[in-house]
Amino acid sequence: MEQLLQHLVNGLVLGGTYALLGIGLTLIFGLMSVVNFAHGEFYTLGAYAAFAALAWAGLPFVAALLAAIAAGALLGALCERALLRPLRGHSIDTIMLVMIGVWIAMQNAELLAWGGVARSIPHPFPTAPLTLGPLNIAPLRLFVVLTAAALIGLAWLLIQKTRLGTAMRATFQDRDTAALMGVPIGRIHTITFAFGSALAAAAGALLGPVFLAYPSMGDLASLKAFSVVILGGLGNLAGATLGGLLLGVAEELGAGYVSSGYRDAVGFVAIILVLLFRPAGLFARAERIG
């Protein structure tokens, strides 16, 4: 029982960051119809940005997190302006090929820039775990899950409560009508892609110190983001949050009770099963945003 609780707690820590990844991806797909295979590369970018800020610039952890978010948003905006805007109106498959190209190029650029060796990201938290009754949680992991929750809350506020969010939701529902109502679709797309990429970078900066940073870490992150989105239903923010937590817990339970070698298979199997039996996602009645 205690072991189960411990797995659940660990799963929620992972799941919080998976949810961040999933929300970014689901926004980008929902608003722009872009199947963003480069999403995981922004996660990698976030981890390395945090590494540079912490290990080289000696910034405090929160500043490193902000630096990672800024790097993700900046490169995301650049990517949208340079590659996606000229292709707007092209078929979803064409754009998918471009994003696969971006994925490969970004990953190998990271490999060239940082080398193939995994790097451990320094963090200021004490390594001795906090004990809460039967549960142990490392202070770093506690910080990760709380920050992830705060970022998810901020994303939700942005989309539900601001003018920008209203414009984003309108674009999601009907791009042409939104454009007729004066929503600047081009700018909304740039902001959406930058925002989604920033969330992925934040997830990388948060999970990077828990594990290690290495150039191909984005591959699994992309696939996990996709499985979160598929679990939660496309364009469904609450679904992505729940899907992320679910995937995190399922992975921990799978690693704990089945086999740790197959931990990463959980996400793959989830993708296959959900697409076969509930292609609209576990929680979705209809595709929507918010």
Added chain:
Amino acid sequence: MALGAVAAVTAPLWVANPYHLHVLIMAGIFTILALSLNLLLGYTGQLSLGHAAFFGIGAYTSALLALRLEWSFWLALPAAALASGLAGWAIGRLALKLRGAYFVLVTISFAGVISLVSINWMDLTNGPLGLPGVPPPALGPWTLRTKNAYWYLVLAGAALTYLVCHRLVTSRIGRALVALRENEPLAESVGIDGTRYLVLAAVVSAALAGLAGSLYAHYTRFVSPEVFLFSYTVTMVIMVIAGGQGTLAGPVVGALLFTVLPEALREAVAWQWQMLAYGVVLVLFVFFLPRGIVPTLAAWRRR
């Protein structure tokens, strides 16, 4: 075309350097892979991003049958194609109802699971250490141990693949596939059962990739989980897109180009630069030459 065939058949005469012949053999294996991927991507518009899985299943099936059960290569080769074809059938049946991005995701996930199985199922696959000592094919009293002999074997495999693809795409089935790619509701309205034809294409495509896997296993005589590397799939996609999807000559040109070119540039640039360049090349082709080299050249010559 005829010139290319003559050049290919006489290759061991004018390629003296065994390393260059090795590059040609790899080009032959990649020709099979590119042609098989093209059957799906070019003719049905469905992108399999797990194509390395079918290649790997073929390689492992062939290697295991030859090593554990001491099957002859000539039985292991069709068995490898059959095993990959079956996997293609399963994935096709499961995923081709969804198509598009969903098909891509299911194929990636499938490749991910298979790769994890090859790493973790120590008893069967020997895990990350792989399977060394895969025997070279025997032909009567001879063993196809030399690169010259293997080149002809791979050439035969590539020719067979080309013929199968040619036969398929010029038949009623091929026309049905193109009709489905261009306008699915219209195709279905004239009685084409979409999913059935797509599954058929997936089975043939996967079986051919399995054939390539078997040829690869008995050539390098070593199989490890590296056969599932995503970079293999990426390389195949580049070959098809650059050469010209939906044509038969395109993937052949693409496969030759993208095995010979990197080897020629190997001295000058590191491997990571090559993969980085592949990403950039993919983007550039989509932007500036979306139809690929062969159709563009053909259109240019007609003018």
